[in-house]
Amino acid sequence: xxxxxxxxxxxxxxxVGLVLMACSAAEVVLVYPKVRALxxxxxxxxxxxxxxQIHEAAALAGSYGGYVWSHGFRxxxxxxxxxxAVLLGTAGLLSRSAGALFTLSLPVxxxxxLGVRFTTAVAELFALAFTSALLIPLLSPAIGAxxxxxxxxxxxxxxxxxxxxxLSLALFLTVLFDDPWKPLLGAIxxxxxxxxxxxxxxxxxxxxxxxxxxxxxFRAHRLPWGGLLLSAAVSAALFFAAAATLRRRDF
Numbered sequence: 001x002x003x004x005x006x007x008x009x010x011x012x013x014x015x016v017g018l019v020l021m022a023c024s025a026a027e028v029v030l031v032y033p034k035v036r037a038l039x040x041x042x043x044x045x046x047x048x049x050x051x052x053q054i055h056e057a058a059a060l061a062g063s064y065g066g067y068v069w070s071h072g073f074r075x076x077x078x079x080x081x082x083x084x085a086v087l088l089g090t091a092g093l094l095s096r097s098a099g100a101l102f103t104l105s106l107p108v109x110x111x112x113x114l115g116v117r118f119t120t121a122v123a124e125l126f127a128l129a130f131t132s133a134l135l136i137p138l139l140s141p142a143i144g145a146x147x148x149x150x151x152x153x154x155x156x157x158x159x160x161x162x163x164x165x166x167l168s169l170a171l172f173l174t175v176l177f178d179d180p181w182k183p184l185l186g187a188i189x190x191x192x193x194x195x196x197x198x199x200x201x202x203x204x205x206x207x208x209x210x211x212x213x214x215x216x217x218f219r220a221h222r223l224p225w226g227g228l229l230l231s232a233a234v235s236a237a238l239f240f241a242a243a244a245t246l247r248r249r250d251f
Contacts, residue, residue: 030139125160
């Protein structure tokens with residue numbers, strides 16, 4: 001019953017996320033021939049930081065792997081993955097007082113209730129990350145290109161593990177607040193804040209967004225194990241903090 005209830009609370013967010021992330025992955029692949037044709041037209045005399053960014057984007061788009069990473073895993077899929085991690089983390093549970101009282105009245109422990117809710121959301125996030133990542137090598141032959149399944153799995157793992165931090169944060173905030181908007185806006189604000197601070201710190205390889213983008217794998221062809229372990233540890237810590245908070249709360 002708990003698993004089915006968790007699925008009912010999250011299914012529309014999951015299905016919408018699955019469609020949007022799949023469409024984003026397909027767009028990354030199918031638009032590449034047009035992008036490749038535009039690369040020679042990029043001006044070379046643009047000065048300053050803007051010129052540097054234009055030249056970097058053009059250089060990455062010159063190869064299919066560079067384009068997929070920059071346009072897909074670094075931008076579209078990371079942004080959508082973060083958004084839907086937050087949405088899955090804030091779905092149901094204590095978002096409405098009447099629903100919360102019914103849920104908490106069920107003959108199960110609060111830890112099991114939260115654990116089932118968390119596991120369901122994590123499984124859905126896993127499906128979002130790996131489905132969108134694996135669509136890229138699946139669709140690449142349609143434009144006469146190839147993208148390795150191993151690379152797709154590596155980037156899918158980075159996307160999944162790092163975005164689970166925001167899922168756990170959203171779940172923790174949902175336990176703290178009865179208002180459905182505070183956890184959602186708080187988790188999104190935290191994601192935006194980390195995204196703004198990341199460049200100021202030099203985007204270290206252990207930061208959540210550096211892990212999510214899979215930059216270490218793209219540039220050095222190795223997984224950022226330290227960043228992955230740190231992200232997993234933070235996600236687990238936030239879950240146990242949510243469980244401890246829920247156990248103490250008086251409804």
